[in-house]
Amino acid sequence: MSVIAVEALTRVFRSRSGPLRRPGREVRAVDGVTFTVDRGELFGLLGPNGAGKTTTIKMLITLLVPTAGRATVLGYDVVGQAREIRRRVGYVFGGDRGLYERLSGLDNLRYFAELYGVPPREQRTRIAELLDLVGLAGRERDRVERYSRGMRQRLHIARGLLHRPQVLFLDEPSIGIDPVGARELRATVRRLVDDGTTVLLTTHYMFEADELCDRIAVLAGGRIAASGTPADLKRSVSSGTVVEVEVFGVPDGAIARVHAVPGVRSVVVEERGQAQNLIIRAEPGAEVTHAVMGCLDEAPVGRVATREPTLEDAYVELVSRS
Amino acid sequence: MNLVRLVGVIWWLNLKMRSRSAFDGFMNILWPLFFSTTVFLMFRSTGAAGGALLSAAVGASVMGVWSSTSTTASSMLQQERRQGTLELVVAAPAPFGLVLLPITLSMATIGLYSMVVTILWGRFAFGIDIAVRDPWGFAAAVAVTVVAIGVLGFLLAVTSVRYRTAWALGSTLELPVWLIGGFLVPLAALPDWVRPISWLLAPTWGMAAIRDAAEGRSPLVDAALCLALAAGYGLVGALLSRRLVHSARVHATLALS
Numbered sequence: 001m002s003v004i005a006v007e008a009l010t011r012v013f014r015s016r017s018g019p020l021r022r023p024g025r026e027v028r029a030v031d032g033v034t035f036t037v038d039r040g041e042l043f044g045l046l047g048p049n050g051a052g053k054t055t056t057i058k059m060l061i062t063l064l065v066p067t068a069g070r071a072t073v074l075g076y077d078v079v080g081q082a083r084e085i086r087r088r089v090g091y092v093f094g095g096d097r098g099l100y101e102r103l104s105g106l107d108n109l110r111y112f113a114e115l116y117g118v119p120p121r122e123q124r125t126r127i128a129e130l131l132d133l134v135g136l137a138g139r140e141r142d143r144v145e146r147y148s149r150g151m152r153q154r155l156h157i158a159r160g161l162l163h164r165p166q167v168l169f170l171d172e173p174s175i176g177i178d179p180v181g182a183r184e185l186r187a188t189v190r191r192l193v194d195d196g197t198t199v200l201l202t203t204h205y206m207f208e209a210d211e212l213c214d215r216i217a218v219l220a221g222g223r224i225a226a227s228g229t230p231a232d233l234k235r236s237v238s239s240g241t242v243v244e245v246e247v248f249g250v251p252d253g254a255i256a257r258v259h260a261v262p263g264v265r266s267v268v269v270e271e272r273g274q275a276q277n278l279i280i281r282a283e284p285g286a287e288v289t290h291a292v293m294g295c296l297d298e299a300p301v302g303r304v305a306t307r308e309p310t311l312e313d314a315y316v317e318l319v320s321r322s
Numbered sequence: 323m324n325l326v327r328l329v330g331v332i333w334w335l336n337l338k339m340r341s342r343s344a345f346d347g348f349m350n351i352l353w354p355l356f357f358s359t360t361v362f363l364m365f366r367s368t369g370a371a372g373g374a375l376l377s378a379a380v381g382a383s384v385m386g387v388w389s390s391t392s393t394t395a396s397s398m399l400q401q402e403r404r405q406g407t408l409e410l411v412v413a414a415p416a417p418f419g420l421v422l423l424p425i426t427l428s429m430a431t432i433g434l435y436s437m438v439v440t441i442l443w444g445r446f447a448f449g450i451d452i453a454v455r456d457p458w459g460f461a462a463a464v465a466v467t468v469v470a471i472g473v474l475g476f477l478l479a480v481t482s483v484r485y486r487t488a489w490a491l492g493s494t495l496e497l498p499v500w501l502i503g504g505f506l507v508p509l510a511a512l513p514d515w516v517r518p519i520s521w522l523l524a525p526t527w528g529m530a531a532i533r534d535a536a537e538g539r540s541p542l543v544d545a546a547l548c549l550a551l552a553a554g555y556g557l558v559g560a561l562l563s564r565r566l567v568h569s570a571r572v573h574a575t576l577a578l579s
Contacts, residue, residue, distance in 0.1 A: 013574055058409075061413050062413065062571070063409050063412060063413055063571060063576055063577075064571055064574055064576075065568070065571045065572045083415055086413060086414060086415040087415040091410070091413055093406075095406075097405055097406030097407075098405070098406035098407055098409075098410055099405075099407070100335075100339055100405075100407065101405070102338075102339045102342045102343065103335060103338065103339055107335055107338065110331065110335065111331070111332070111335050112410070112414065114327070114328050114331045114332060114416070115328075115332075115411065115414035115415070115416040115421065116414055116415060116416070117328075117415060117416065120324070120327065143342075159410075
């Protein structure tokens with residue numbers, strides 16, 4: 001049986017306006033999403049801002065009631081059996097909110113240990129163990145308002161693990177953490193999965209998803225644009241090559257001309273200081289480099305490289321297609 | 323889950339949190355000084371003395387407890403929402419009402435600072451004789467009143483989980499409760515139609531119990547009525563909290579956006 005089973009899950013947000021609270025705008029944040037996550041699996045939800053990742057997680061951890069569809073976590077229904085789910089899942093989100101600033105890190109953990117019913121006799125050892133795990137031992141008596149962003153994030157992770165959850169929901173957990181901290185976080189997540197914890201992760205960092213996730217679903221506009229293993233997703237766009245051209249000032253109309261080059265599937269422009277990086281995805285066997293250079297008129301060109309598609313390329317293509 | 327321990331630990335940690343701001347601590351001392359000074363000057367200008375002045379001192383001190391609780395209880399959930407902890411508290415398995423109740427009780431406990439300050443201010447700045455005839459009864463009546471005010475704060479706060487703008491409720495009710503709770507004006511001086519509202523307010527009976535003990539009468543009946551009403555508020559609040567949390571999940575009001 002799947003640990004997480006989501007079937008045609010939909011969430012609509014309706015805003016109301018005016019003194020009579022007349023119905024205003026309606027936003028379909030999640031629109032008929034279906035997926036399953038197996039025990040001990042690390043499942044990634046990828047997607048641009050507003051794609052519906054956080055809304056999906058919030059429905060699964062019982063903070064939002066779905067407008068339509070059904071979801072179960074560990075066999076419990078997210079609407080009718082919320083308390084059963086809350087006992088067994090952990091939730092960690094990125095950023096520096098979600099902590100009591102005037103309390104110490106230790107008191108924050110005590111607070112949530114009580115809310116999760118961690119037995120008093122176990123609390124001391126469990127908290128010490130987690131402080132060691134996240135590298136906050138020795139700083140636990142400092143007030144959270146004196147913590148750096150990375151320390152807060154690590155405290156969040158300790159908080160989410162207090163009650164040894166069977167399923168852990170990580171919503172962009174590495175946001176704002178330095179590269180070393182992010183690497184340690186990935187190692188911690190990997191260890192948890194190895195110990196049997198099921199993890200649902202959302203992230204904007206493709207290398208993180210590529211390194212960690214067993215399977216991924218790409219969300220765009222509230223719907224699943226594609227799903228599969230990272231290798232599956234790369235393969236879905238790998239029948240072709242990627243050409244990267246560094247240009248210092250892309251001429252007017254050049255992007256449209258590059259699009260029109262036979263064999264070009266998509267063009268993405270990344271701003272890099274004074275230069276722009278054109279990422280051109282081409283059909284298999286198509287030699288587009290020469291024609292693309294011709295579209296750039298006399299614009300100064302830096303590095304030109306041809307490479308195999310990465311998960312990020314797959315992601316960009318899947319998201320731009322939908 | 324040990325619910326008594328849950329309430330105790332949350333109360334203690336919230337008390338710790340609220341006692342740590344030097345600014346808030348200063349305001350908890352300064353603010354009651356303003357209205358107690360006003361009250362003492364008003365009473366003195368009318369020639370009040372003895373029991374009347376003691377009654378004014380006690381009334382002004384309970385005003386401080388109520389003000390401290392009413393204004394912060396309603397806005398507290400909005401603050402939790404802003405700092406992202408409201409969702410985490412709701413996502414935990416502990417019953418939401420049992421987490422909220424000790425938070426508002428901690429606010430009422432903080433209000434005790436202003437009670438002490440008011441009484442000391444009355445004694446040393448205005449020479450009011452704080453001769454409490456029944457000290458044990460007085461202490462018990464104060465404790466019951468503080469708990470009742472905390473539970474009334476809980477009832478106010480619980481609506482904020484569903485309605486983001488309900489934070490204004492506490493400030494709106496601060497002054498009316500001063501008046502109809504008989505903190506300063508005797509209930510007999512209020513219009514007849516207001517009295518049933520006063521009787522439904524637990525602080526009215528708490529106030530009466532404190533005055534009874536201070537003047538040597540038995541505070542038992544008034545304290546029992548105060549506690550009974552507080553228990554009623556607690557029950558209503560607990561039932562409301564379950565409904566309102568579900569409604570907040572439906573209407574997506576647990577987060578700011």
